[in-house]
Amino acid sequence: MSLKEALDAGKFLITAEIGPGKGTDTGALLEDASAVKDCVDAINVTDMQSSVMRLASMPVCHLLKDMGIDPVLQVTCRDRNRLALQADLLGAWVLGIRNVLALTGDHPTLGDHPEAKPVFDLDSVSLLDLIGKLGSGVDMAGHELKGTPNFLSGAVVNPGADTEAALDLQIMKMEKKIAAGARFFQTQAVYDLDLFEKFMKRVEGFNVPILGGVILLKSAGMARYMNKNVAGVCVPDSLIKEMTKTKEKVKTSIEIAANLVRGLKDLCHGVHIMALGWEKRVPQVFREAGL
Amino acid sequence: MIIAAQKNIEEIKEMIAPYEKILIVGCGACVSFCSAGGAREVDALAETIAAERKEEGRGVEIETATVPRQCSVKFVERIEKKTEQAETILSMGCGVGVQTIAKRFPQKRVLPALNTRFIGAREAEGVWTEMCMACGDCILWRTAGICPVARCAKGLINGPCGGSSNGRCEVSKDIPCAWQEIYHGLKRLNLLHYLKEETPRHKVFIHPDRVVRADLQQQQAT
Numbered sequence A: 001m002s003l004k005e006a007l008d009a010g011k012f013l014i015t016a017e018i019g020p021g022k023g024t025d026t027g028a029l030l031e032d033a034s035a036v037k038d039c040v041d042a043i044n045v046t047d048m049q050s051s052v053m054r055l056a057s058m059p060v061c062h063l064l065k066d067m068g069i070d071p072v073l074q075v076t077c078r079d080r081n082r083l084a085l086q087a088d089l090l091g092a093w094v095l096g097i098r099n100v101l102a103l104t105g106d107h108p109t110l111g112d113h114p115e116a117k118p119v120f121d122l123d124s125v126s127l128l129d130l131i132g133k134l135g136s137g138v139d140m141a142g143h144e145l146k147g148t149p150n151f152l153s154g155a156v157v158n159p160g161a162d163t164e165a166a167l168d169l170q171i172m173k174m175e176k177k178i179a180a181g182a183r184f185f186q187t188q189a190v191y192d193l194d195l196f197e198k199f200m201k202r203v204e205g206f207n208v209p210i211l212g213g214v215i216l217l218k219s220a221g222m223a224r225y226m227n228k229n230v231a232g233v234c235v236p237d238s239l240i241k242e243m244t245k246t247k248e249k250v251k252t253s254i255e256i257a258a259n260l261v262r263g264l265k266d267l268c269h270g271v272h273i274m275a276l277g278w279e280k281r282v283p284q285v286f287r288e289a290g291l
Numbered sequence B: 001m002i003i004a005a006q007k008n009i010e011e012i013k014e015m016i017a018p019y020e021k022i023l024i025v026g027c028g029a030c031v032s033f034c035s036a037g038g039a040r041e042v043d044a045l046a047e048t049i050a051a052e053r054k055e056e057g058r059g060v061e062i063e064t065a066t067v068p069r070q071c072s073v074k075f076v077e078r079i080e081k082k083t084e085q086a087e088t089i090l091s092m093g094c095g096v097g098v099q100t101i102a103k104r105f106p107q108k109r110v111l112p113a114l115n116t117r118f119i120g121a122r123e124a125e126g127v128w129t130e131m132c133m134a135c136g137d138c139i140l141w142r143t144a145g146i147c148p149v150a151r152c153a154k155g156l157i158n159g160p161c162g163g164s165s166n167g168r169c170e171v172s173k174d175i176p177c178a179w180q181e182i183y184h185g186l187k188r189l190n191l192l193h194y195l196k197e198e199t200p201r202h203k204v205f206i207h208p209d210r211v212v213r214a215d216l217q218q219q220q221a222t
Helices: A004-006 A027-037 A056-064 A083-096 A123-133 A164-179 A194-201 A220-229 A237-245 A248-267 A279-289 B009-016 B039-055 B073-086 B096-102 B180-190 B194-197 B214-219
Strands: A012-019 A041-047 A070-075 A101-104 A152-157 A184-189 A210-215 A270-274 B001-006 B021-029 B059-068 B089-090 B110-112 B116-126 B129-130
Touching: A004 A012, A004 A152, A012 A027, A012 A210, A012 A279, A027 A041, A027 A056, A027 A279, A056 A070, A056 A083, A056 A248, A083 A123, A101 A123, A123 A152, A123 A164, A152 A164, A164 B194, A164 B214, A184 A270, A194 A210, A194 A248, A210 A248, A210 B001, A237 A248, A248 A270, A248 B129, B009 B039, B009 B089, B009 B110, B021 B039, B021 B073, B021 B096, B039 B059, B059 B073, B073 B096, B089 B096, B096 B110, B180 B194
Parallel strands: A012 A041, A012 A270, A041 A070, A070 A101, A101 A152, A152 A184, A184 A210, A210 A270, B021 B059, B021 B089, B089 B110
Antiparallel strands: B001 B116, B116 B129
16 A cells, blocks of 8 residues: 555554665665565655765665655755756656655755755745646646656654744644645654644644654663754653663663654554664564554 | 955965055945944055065055945046056955956956955844845845845745754854744734745846846936
């Protein structure tokens, strides 16, 4: 069943995410994908995450397709103007890619080529508009297409935005994204289920599936790093303590993730799991969560 | 105003290395207000160059002038006499000033002593911030007088990215998230509904851009 079919059927959606590395070696990446293949509806492939130069998302999506996995092409507005975005989207469709996640993208200064020219010709909202427009048979300038891509488009939202203003703005932008054609949302990692529940209450009437983000905590150090450096991620002290105390880090990490997945199951319409190299442990997370 | 900052002295020395008679020209407008290229800075740079040359054991003849606005040929005219003796003109104007002098005196080599940075304003003593990108399609009426094109690192016009933390931009803690400032501004004005609308952008200007005013052209003809 494809992501679109699962979504249309109103299923609880499960997606994972892999991040291509720097270089042409895809061995470990595709192994990670195989490890989660049987427990997910689709796998996202990141578009040079954190603005670090890496193997492109599109060819990896194509490889996933060959493995019988439904890929989600992550597309950011950081590196391509509207010409390149449209050309790539047409290309993705031709390669059998059917799902796109539209993102603004991190600023290049955050990555390993900080002097790269930031493009941001479009933003996540206008990119979603554009995907819809291509689906209607014309390009952004209104010119007719011969052969039309009909993507399932998704977007992201950060439910842990750290100020009232930031959260209000996230929700307002989320509404714009829905109006522009986003059919599903994946969120930044959730660690505080109470806070996430409050967010879900605020977006109750939006009528679009939300997949709560889960990042496997590998260590207390990683949690502290994310708290300091990743916008919208807040790992509570209780979890950091658990990871510090435990003698079996992997087991505890899986337990924490399984608890989160179980909690998310009652709050939203799916989970988006980011294992960051621990893909082989993902099936166990879902087993323990009872999925 | 246009905010500029003086180039480092090593680069200036490299530029002026072939010359012994130098005319330094300041500007009394923007770069004077941002303490980069006004009469005071002209005198200071003249002194620095003279001292550097003395150390190198090389002579130098420095002449100085500061015009009210270097971007106006009318004012640049005034330095004609002084240019005659100079082998090179070291401009302390913005990029427009440098080019205006170069255009008016095509036989002279004109060198830039400043790096022109942005259109902005003084924020505090010794601090200037960028505020306008001259995009040609002003949306400040929708954004509580705070420009997201210039003040959001990504120039986003439909709301913020998810990268801010504690109201600061993901690019630097020194930059406030423009969208959060807009949010507070619109909230104060009871105009938050603007944030829910998609911001239309129609006008895309090709650069180099020019403004043509037919009404003024006709006036001059009559």
